[in-house]
Amino acid sequence: MIDLKELKARRDEIAHNIDVRYMHVDIDAIIALQEERSVLLQEVEELRAKRNENAQKMKGKMDSDVRSTLIAEGKALKESIAEKEGKLSQIEQDFQSQARTIPNYAHPKAPVGKEDKDNTAVKFWGTVPQFSFKPLDHVQIAEKLDLIDFDTATRVSGPKFYYLKREAVILQMALERYAMDIVIKHGFTPFITPDVAKEEILSGIGFNPRGEESNIYTIEDTGTCLVGTAEITLGGYYANQILSKDQLPIKMAGLSHCFRREAGGAGQYSKGLYRVHQFSKLEMFIYCTPEQSEAFHDVLLSIEEEIFSGLGIAYRVVDTCTGDLGAPAYRKFDIEAWMPGRGDDGEYGEVTSTSNCTDYQARSLAIRYKDEDGKMQFPHMLNGTAVALSRAMVAVLENYQQEDGSILIPPNLVPYTGFSKIEGKQ
Numbered sequence: 001m002i003d004l005k006e007l008k009a010r011r012d013e014i015a016h017n018i019d020v021r022y023m024h025v026d027i028d029a030i031i032a033l034q035e036e037r038s039v040l041l042q043e044v045e046e047l048r049a050k051r052n053e054n055a056q057k058m059k060g061k062m063d064s065d066v067r068s069t070l071i072a073e074g075k076a077l078k079e080s081i082a083e084k085e086g087k088l089s090q091i092e093q094d095f096q097s098q099a100r101t102i103p104n105y106a107h108p109k110a111p112v113g114k115e116d117k118d119n120t121a122v123k124f125w126g127t128v129p130q131f132s133f134k135p136l137d138h139v140q141i142a143e144k145l146d147l148i149d150f151d152t153a154t155r156v157s158g159p160k161f162y163y164l165k166r167e168a169v170i171l172q173m174a175l176e177r178y179a180m181d182i183v184i185k186h187g188f189t190p191f192i193t194p195d196v197a198k199e200e201i202l203s204g205i206g207f208n209p210r211g212e213e214s215n216i217y218t219i220e221d222t223g224t225c226l227v228g229t230a231e232i233t234l235g236g237y238y239a240n241q242i243l244s245k246d247q248l249p250i251k252m253a254g255l256s257h258c259f260r261r262e263a264g265g266a267g268q269y270s271k272g273l274y275r276v277h278q279f280s281k282l283e284m285f286i287y288c289t290p291e292q293s294e295a296f297h298d299v300l301l302s303i304e305e306e307i308f309s310g311l312g313i314a315y316r317v318v319d320t321c322t323g324d325l326g327a328p329a330y331r332k333f334d335i336e337a338w339m340p341g342r343g344d345d346g347e348y349g350e351v352t353s354t355s356n357c358t359d360y361q362a363r364s365l366a367i368r369y370k371d372e373d374g375k376m377q378f379p380h381m382l383n384g385t386a387v388a389l390s391r392a393m394v395a396v397l398e399n400y401q402q403e404d405g406s407i408l409i410p411p412n413l414v415p416y417t418g419f420s421k422i423e424g425k426q
Contacts, residue, residue, distance in 0.1 A: 001100050001364045007031050017105055020112050022323040025101050033095040040088040047084060051077040100203065104360040106322050107331035113321030119334070120321070125305065126314030128338050128346070129399055137341025138397040139272040142168070144405055145424055147397075150272065160262060160277045167422045171396065171409070172280070172389050174416035176255065179282050179307050179387040186303055188253035188284055193233040195257050196224050201236035204364035206328035206357070215260050230254030231383040234285035235361055243369035248379060249288040249296065253386060256281060272394065274342075274349060279390035284354075286382045287367070293356050293380035300354040300384035301333050307387060308351065311410045313395050314338040316348055329355040337395040351391045354384030 007014065008031055018025045054074045058067070111120045142148035147168035153161040164172060184190060199209045199218070202225055208214045209225050217226040227233055234254045243250075258281050273279075284303065286296050301317065308315050320332040332355040336348035359378035362368070368376045400408040407422040414420050 001360060002102055002104060003359075003363065004034070004099055007034055007099075013105075014102060017322075018103065020322040021103050021106065021325065021327075022114050023101075023103055023327070025103070026098075027102070030095065030098045030102065033091060033098065037088065037091045037095050040084060040091060044081060044084045044088055047077055047081045051081060100364065101327075103325075103327040104330050104358060106325060107356075109319070110325065110331050111319055111321040114323040115321070116324050118321040119318040119324060121316045122319050122333075123317040124314075125309055125316070126312070126338070128314045129340060131340065131401075131403075133403045135340040135346070135398065135401060137271065138339075138394045140341070141397050141401055141405075141407065142272070145407065145422055147422070148273070158277075160275070162273065162276060167417075167419070168393065170417050170419075171413070171422070172393060174409075174413045175387055175389055175392050175396070176280070176282060177416050178310075178413055180253065180255070182307055182310070183253040183282070183284055183303060183386050186251075186299075188251045191230075191234065191252055191254040193227075193230045193254040193256045195227055195259070197227050197232050197236060199223050199225060201239060201365070202227075202232055204239065205232050205235045205361055206326065206364075207232065215262065217259050217261060226259035227256060228260045229258050229281060229383075230256040230283035231285060234283065235381060235383070236365065238287065238367045239365040241367060242376070243287070243367070243379065245289065245369050245371055248369060249286055249292060252285045254283045254285065256283070258388075273390040274394055276390055279388060281388045282386040284384040284386050287362075287379045288382070289369075290359065290377075290380050293358060293382060296382055297331065297333075297354065297356040300382060301335075303386065304335050304352045304354060304384055308335060308337060308395075310412045311392075311396065312412075313399050313410075315351070320353070326355070328357040328360045330358045330360070331356050337391075337399075339395055339398050340401075341394075341398045349391065349394070351388060351395060352385035354382070356380065356382050 011027060011031065015027050018027065051074065054070055054077060058070050111118060147165055149163040149165060153163050180190060202209045202216060207216055207228065209216050209218055216228055219225060234252050258279050260277060262275055262277060284300055288296050315335050315337045318334045318336060320334055325332050332353055334350050335352040337351045338346060339349045340346040342349050358380050361381045362378040367379060369379050371377050396410060397407055400410065402408060405424055409417050409420050
């Protein structure tokens, strides 16, 4: 969440930020709750002071009438305090709940827009492949080479699940290790993270664990959820902890399964592996000081580019518009890889994103560090996709398809696969 002490002082700025993010948050109602909370808190403190004063008087010598009066006053104070505290507790709950819906401030250079079509392309890399034949999409390729079984997975698990088979299994493992080696080279500590997290961790990171719009699978009667990304578990790693400044930066890379309901994720661009309920992903995560975060955001993006340029796949970098940032992000960049089978003539499709969430998540999760003066500060928290294995698979299969139906393996993956080509079954 944002610094709630700033609600009134930065009210107009916050309201404008909500507007350009195309979100519906009543900032004035939240400020009214904050003021009501402040008044109630003062009233409770005054009543507690009177109760303490009453208790002190009860310790002295006095006649029975005075004692009876003090006892009656003490009882009335106790009842008043209980009533006020109950009301304060409800107001506090409502205030905190609504305050968490206020999005992070957006970077002044983030393009203003409502949805992904308003994102701004800031860089293009590589050459879009030209084929002497009509390229197939990855679903057609996988069917011909018997690499992915969507039909059986639908019968067994439901739509948007899949079985990887044969060389596709080795290819996914190769992509995973290829990306892991790169992030380790850049100083990230590798983790295999839990696939389940508590609802309060998801909420603190900025994911909505419940409701029709939620993209999260909740586990009934447990207060936990299946994670949609290792950002959740890496971001929750230091929840309610106090770090020292010399621990920063902390660079983590988490490999996890990811589970997403993908509510509303229908359409041709959701075909096959592009939008599924379960996939694996290697996620980078950084805790750092506020002064370091913009530079580290550039580092995360450069690593993502290193991974995809190393695969020889053409891509573009887009600066994400305000309406597509998501509540926690201050700024976000996506890499969109060229996918020849997407649409009629090929299109770019998102394969990674990296976000600087500043101190927004740290405040919600009570993650702090002590600066040189011993003063408590909130670290900045950043995340970035090293590789989402299902979408990377789409890009490799479609870009490296050959006229004879085979698939060449990107040279940098061959040491990990042990083969340089995928051919049809003999």
